Structures are given as C-alpha cells and as structure tokens.
Amino acid sequence: MNIQEVLRGFSIDENVVARILNALDSEKRLVMIRAPAGSGKTTIVLCRAVELAQRGLRTGVFFRTISQVDYALGLIRRILRISNVSVKVVPVVGKVRLCLNPPPDSDPFPKWCDYSKCPLRSRRKRVREFPSVPESLEQLMNIGRSNGVCPYYLSLSEAEKADIVIATQAFFINDKLMEMLGKLDIAVVDEAHGLMHLITEISEEEYRRGRELSSMRLEDMSIEDAGILSRYEDYVDTDGDEVVLRGEGKRLKVVPPIRLIRKRLESVKKIILVSATIYPTGLFGLLFARGIDAEIEVIPGLIRETEKRKILGVVVEDLSSKRELRTPRQYDRYAYVIRKLIERIGKPALILAPGYEFAQELSKRLGFPVCRDPREARGDAVIGVLRGRFSEGIEVDLGAPLRLLVITGLPYRPRSPEFLSMVKVYAREYGVDFYELARAIEESDMISALIQALGRVGRREKGVGVILDSRIRKKNFGMKLVII
C-alpha cells in the first residue's frame, strides 16, 4: 500500500502528511504529535495502522468518545476502499453502549451481567458472518441481536484476532480492559490530553457500604447495592495514590500519567499520543515523557482559522468572566456586546458561558433560553455552557448551521479540592513546584476547552467564532484581535 497515494484521496495538506509520517517513523518508543483540529492527523494515523497491519503488527487506537469510535470506523472503511487492502478491524466500547439487556432505569455496571443472570453471559461464541470491518457500533448490536449473542463479549472475543482494535480510552487506562484486547504492538491515543487527569473517585458512603457488601452474596443484594459493590471493587482495584477528602466526603485515587505510560510500554512496542491541544509542549513532555526519550512533533496552528471558520478575539476594557468581576453590571455589558455581535454577524447564534449561573444571567438579559442538551435547543439563538454537551464533538444546528459562536470568557476550571489534590500528587511525583504546575495544567485545560468549543462553528457552512474576554489580549494565540 502506498500511504501517500491513499492519503491524497483525503485532501490533507502534504506538508502535514510528511511531518506526521516522519514522526510516526521515529525509532523512539514514545511519539507525541500535536496538530490542529481538522488537519487530518487521525486519518494519517489510521492509514499507518492499516499499513502496519499488512506487516503483521497489531495496533490499538484509543478515542475519547464512543461517537469518535464510530467515526473512525467510517474513516478506516474509506481508507480500505481506496487502498484496496483487507484487514480485520474490531471496535470495542463499554457495556453501557453495547448491552442488549440493560437495567430498567440505569446504565449497566460491571457486575450487572452476573447479577441479572443474563442468558447471553454464556453465549460469547463467535458468529460466522462477523464483518472484517463493522460499519458501526449499531451494526455490532444488530449482529448480537440476530445471533442471540452479547455484542460486548462478542466484540472482545473478535478483538483478540483483529489487526486493528478501535476502542475508547478507558481500555488504555484500565489494566484489565487493556489485557482483554490481546497483545498489541502499537497503541495510539487520540486526544491524549484526556489522559492528563487520571482520577478515580468514590464517596465515603459508597466506600463504606461497598466494603460491607464485599462479604455478601451478589444474589442477596438489591440492584442498587450490586451497583455500589461494582463501583467499590473498581475503586479498590485501581492503581494510584489515595487521597481522602474528609470535607468533601469522598476519596480519590490519582495516577500521574508517566506511570501509566511506563506501564503500557512494558507490553507494547510503541505508544503514539496525538492531540490538537498538547500545550504547552513542555508540560506534556513533563507529564507523559519524563525520563523517556520521546519524539515530539508540533504542527503549528493551535487555534487556527479555516476557510469556513473565522476566529476573533474581542477585547472590551475589563470585560472578562473573572469571578471577582461577575457583577450585574458586567452581565449587562456582556449582553450589550453579544447583541451587537448578533446584529453584525447574524444568527443562528450559540452563546457559551463558563457556568450555569453565568448562562442564566445572560439569559435574563438576552431572552435566549439556556439549554443543557443540544437536542432540546429551540430557536435561532441559545445559551449553553463551556465543557457541556454543546462543547462536545457534535454538529450544532439551530434550524441552520451556526453563523456565530460567542465564548463569553476563558474557560478556566475552578480550583476544586480534587484538582488541587491531583496537582499535589503530580508535583510530588515529578519533583516540580506545586503552584507552577497548577497554573500550567489550568492553562492547558483552558486552551483545550477553548479549541473544543471553537470546533462547533464553521463545520459545514461559514461561521465566526468570537472569544469575548479582555484577558485574550495577553494570550499569544495568534488570532485577530478587535479592541473596542
């Protein structure tokens, strides 16, 4: 297979193709690649996985969300059509997506199959007509239904024979899940910044109850208790430094990313971390590659405009979402500027606020509804929250594709006790200053959220993304600034 020729069918910038392929060819066992969203990095990596499969090497590609697993299946089918190559690809995601007999009012939990005595537990046989590359997770469900087999266990048993496994990041993070995929040669983690916060938590109440339940028989428990026992066992089995947050009534286990990377390098030949937001590069080098000779490739363009997406930073003096500035007058000023932007640029418009309280204040002044779920959105202007469901990788369509997206503030996370505990563990592990590390992680997190939110506009039709916070002036994002 001629990888460059296949990639020509995807109209990806040849310079990006050359640089990413070059990084992937590195002799080093850890490769980190940052390339802007929409630059074609996932396609290039999947193409390389197909090429490696022809050489007998097994690759696992780990995505952040289930919808990205579905999307990758479509991409890989296209690659195989263009290249006329045949390899076996199996998607693997959790029971929450693939269970055919879930609990009536909740998601399935690890012990659910045994607790419910699901008849499909023992039907983990292989099916004859399993496609070499399933079209989608829905097709996997249908194969399970028509053969009376559990799709979750079916996908795991097929994964062992696959050349390429497409899974969610949970399979990379969790030792037991990773083992179920069989021996992999290469592990690729897409949107690898998702591995920056490796925290597992449980409430003190569930922890105590789970410990009591661990000596009881599963069949004597209520469904609620079986769920608690599952979460307790999951927590106990998780590696990591434990932190007890007495004031919050919960406990956490924190894993510094370097420990996970080192552990995975014991079983795979090479790890490739890919992200649009590996920033600042030094922070990621520290968190993921400290003491490891890694290849780091950075394709310029962190927050970049495309043919369809214009990006503007609008600076109005002291107009910022900083907590100490959140007064009624400040919300009035925000509403005023948003109205002006809509007059100039038009609708449909999506306003993303840094939190629900902020969103409600804007809603009172602008008269647009606050929506938590894009499916509930009505009208041609709505308000959502940053990092919420509007910010995820979905197409926002308010009757027509978005014309305007306004981000009303830089999306810094609050310094929660969980965040501070995580940074304390990391600072100890890496031997660095706590405050500097906290600031660097906050900044990196904020930029990730910003890039993700900006991805909502200019997908199919032309649109404008506006960041409305005076702090943008001091950031070196390379975007056009309008100072009012």
Ligand code: SF4
């Ligand atoms: S065996 Fe499969 S279908 Fe049955 S409960 Fe478990 S995950 Fe669901």
